[in-house]
Amino acid sequence: MNNPADITPTMPAQGTTLTLLKATPTALWHEAREACDDALRQGHAFVAILHGMEAFADERVLTDEDRQRAARYRQAGDRHNFVLGRNLVHHLVRPRGISAPCRFSIGPRGKPFLPDAPAYNLSHSGRWVACVVSHDEAVGIDVETFARLKDYRDLLGMVTHPAERHCIEQASPEHGLALFKRCWTRKEAVLKATGEGLHDNLPGIDVCLQQHEPVLDHPMPLRLMHLTADHDEATIALALNPSLPGVVAMFVDQPR
Known part of the structure; x- marks a missing residue:
């Protein structure tokens, strides 16, 4: 991890402390686990965000079933992302001292x-x-590059609540695109926090685009936050229990 100058605590208006950590890949898993455990001890949520870290996609932590699943991905990037996800769970979530590959259970809603x-x-x-890791079950995260997005206006009817659509359509084209990305990632994070995944009632959820850090009461009480990387390639949204006092987010980028 970098020196204390790379640790930036902030306090949004609603009172949730956000602490940003910038780390190098050196001793990645050890430093991330230490930061995660420390955040959880304080009752905070912990977020690890990796960019360009394909070299850390270690298949040795996979079960035989997951190794077969990884092999079925046709694109190398998709395979790396799946394996990196399993590595994040292996190194951050599971109890310490267990080296066998993770075997997952599925909740009543498929989470x-x-x-x-x-x-x-x-x-x-x-x-x-x-x-994202938390002691509270209601937590979801979404990161999107929107690399395949063409004209976002074609999706407004399928995705947006009337209030969201009005907000987007009243904005300039450039700002409207940013608002659409905020809308999409917030909704993905909300539905992942509830365990529902994407469903047909996306327009029935209003993620309050005009608010910086809204607290929703539908489909369940959730605070929505955005995490900003050094460059704007990705939009990152977080949904979590409003009672959590803080979030610690660690960004790890490929060496330049």
Whole structure:
């Protein structure tokens, strides 16, 4: 981990402390686990965000079933992201002192979890992989590069609540695109926190685009936050229990 100058605590208006850590790949898993455990001890959520870290996609932590699943991915990037996700869970979530590959259980809504371990959620897009860990089950994260997005306006009817659509359509084209990305990632994070995944009622959820850090009461009480990387390639949204006092987010980028 870098020196204390790379640790930046902030306090949004709603009172959730956000601490940003910038780390190098050196001793990645040890430093990330230490930071994660420390955050959880304080009752905070921990987020690890990896960019360009394909070299850390270690298949030795996979079960035989997961190794077969990884082999079925046609694109190397998709395979790396799957394996990196499993590595994040292996190194951050499972109890210490266990070296055997993780075997996951599935909750009633299809959300995977590890028994007797903190809750977690994973997301990946492009060369980005993110994992959030919390003692509270209601937690979700979404990272998107929108590399394949064409005209976002074609999706407004399928995705947006009327209030969101009005907000986006009243903005300039450039700002409207940024608002659409915020809308999409917030909704993904919300639905992953509830364990529902994407469903047909996306327009029924209002993620309050005009608010910096809204607290929703539907579909369940959730605080929405955004995490900003050094460059704007990815949009990252986080949904978590509003009672959590803080979030610690560690960014790890490929060596330049």
